[in-house]
Structure formats: C-alpha cells, structure tokens
Amino acid sequence: MEQRKDYLLIKNPTAGTQKSRQWIETLIEELEKQGLTYDLVESSAPEHAIRLAYDGAKFYDIIVAMGGDGTVNEVAMGLLLRGEGILGILPVGNGNDFYRIFDDKVDLNLAISKLIEAKTRKINVGRDIEGRYVLNIASVGLDSQTVKMQKKIKKYVPKTMGYVLALIHSMITYRKQDVTIRLDGEEFHSNNVLLCFGTGRSYGGGIKIMPWANIDDGYFNVVNISDISNLGLLLVAPTIIFGTHTKLTKYVKVYKAKEVEIIGKNLTLNLDGDLFDVDK
Numbered sequence: 001m002e003q004r005k006d007y008l009l010i011k012n013p014t015a016g017t018q019k020s021r022q023w024i025e026t027l028i029e030e031l032e033k034q035g036l037t038y039d040l041v042e043s044s045a046p047e048h049a050i051r052l053a054y055d056g057a058k059f060y061d062i063i064v065a066m067g068g069d070g071t072v073n074e075v076a077m078g079l080l081l082r083g084e085g086i087l088g089i090l091p092v093g094n095g096n097d098f099y100r101i102f103d104d105k106v107d108l109n110l111a112i113s114k115l116i117e118a119k120t121r122k123i124n125v126g127r128d129i130e131g132r133y134v135l136n137i138a139s140v141g142l143d144s145q146t147v148k149m150q151k152k153i154k155k156y157v158p159k160t161m162g163y164v165l166a167l168i169h170s171m172i173t174y175r176k177q178d179v180t181i182r183l184d185g186e187e188f189h190s191n192n193v194l195l196c197f198g199t200g201r202s203y204g205g206g207i208k209i210m211p212w213a214n215i216d217d218g219y220f221n222v223v224n225i226s227d228i229s230n231l232g233l234l235l236v237a238p239t240i241i242f243g244t245h246t247k248l249t250k251y252v253k254v255y256k257a258k259e260v261e262i263i264g265k266n267l268t269l270n271l272d273g274d275l276f277d278v279d280k
Helices: 018-033 048-056 069-082 108-117 142-153 159-173 230-242
Strands: 005-011 038-042 060-067 086-091 137-141 177-183 186-198 220-226 252-257 260-263 267-271 274-278
Touching (some): 018 038, 018 086, 137 142, 142 274
Antiparallel strands (some): 220 252
C-alpha cells in the first residue's frame, strides 16, 4: 500500500509571472525544512488539475493549488467530486480573488505559513445545473465581455490594471440584455448590465463587487446593476472598483438567496474566470 503523504502540490505552469512562480520553490524549501512530505505535479491541459486532485485526495492530506483562480477552481472541483480532501492555496496567479476571501492582501509569506500550519475552515460552495461549482463569484453581462478582453491583453497588462482597462472597453461597447431573474422563486425582469452572485468578495484581481460577502452563511450574495447608460456606467465604474457602488440604489440592487436562476438569450456565464455560453 502506498504511504500517505502530507501535501500534493499541483502547479499550473502558465499561471502568474516568473517572479511569483519562484514562491513555489520557497514553499518546497519550507516543507523540507519542517520535515513534511510532498509530491509536485504539473497540470498539462485545461481540467487536468481536476483529475490530479481527484486522484490525489486518496493519498495526500492536503491538495495545494498553485496558480490563480482557475487552478483553484479545478483543484477544488476534483476534491468536491471525490467527496474528500483538504484544499490549500499558494496564490501565484494574476487575480487570486478566492484567496482574498481569507486574506485581503496577497502575502505569499503568510500564505506559506498558513499552509504549513494546516488550519482548516469549512465553506459554502454553489453548483450550477451543469454540475460546475461556484467557489467565488459567477456572473452574466458586462464582466463576461470584460473577461474575454482581459484574456486577450493579460500578457501585456496583467493583474488588476488589465482588468480595469478591459472593463473600461467593455463599458463603452456593451449592449444591455433583457433577462428574467428568479431568486428563491421570486421573479423579476431586468434590462441588465451585470448580475453577480456567489460567496466571494472580489473578482478581476481585487475589484470589490461584494465586499460584505460571507463565505459560510449558506446564501449567495447577489448584485444586480441595470437600467443605466454606457456613459453613466463609466461614471459609476470607480465605485464598483472600490466597493461603494451599492450606495447608487437607483441602478444597483443587492439581494441574498439560496437559489439563483437567470433566463435570457445569448448569455455568457463567467464562473470564477472561466466563460461558458448558455442559452435559456
């Protein structure tokens, strides 16, 4: 029987910068210093980390996602599908928004210390009708277009600045969508700009869309922005970035719900930074 080890380190070789990836070596040095056992593997294709985590949960105490939000989502999905395992995070990606739920500032020294301490916390996760898990934030509307643009420019303008530039471009070119929204069965219609829901507080590398969110209260937090012109959206954008947009109650509505249903045509779901075309 194969001996159980302390950590399985799952590395996304394309995540983050060369400088941030050097922290993986720092983590390994610290594990060895503490006499902890580990193996290091690399994901080689989209969704490969799901399989690595799924298989690894049987043989390792903690499965560490070393990358950004996409890597974390895949590793977490592997553990959730397996029904066992503990997720650890070394936030060396560009956004790291799921990690920001636990620490507002991404401090890699602190992240490594917490991985060594191995303290755990139970959290809520969501799941869509296709079986995809929502760890942080899912949305439809403006930011799906923003993420598409961000992926095109992230090589040249990484992290939050790349998201902000992509957001500005999207606000100029975006066309509102008519959607029906059901929250725990209560239905309303919206000339929608952006609908976000989840348990996380930020996305896009620190954009504070739901800074009040609680990750373990059993509810989705929901933010709906509608009925605002593109020019008005440009003026409102700074409040979204800094998390004060909810004061604009004419355009911004906030809800809590256990179930969220969105009905519309030609919708793109942004789920923790990954995009999926849906049409209901």
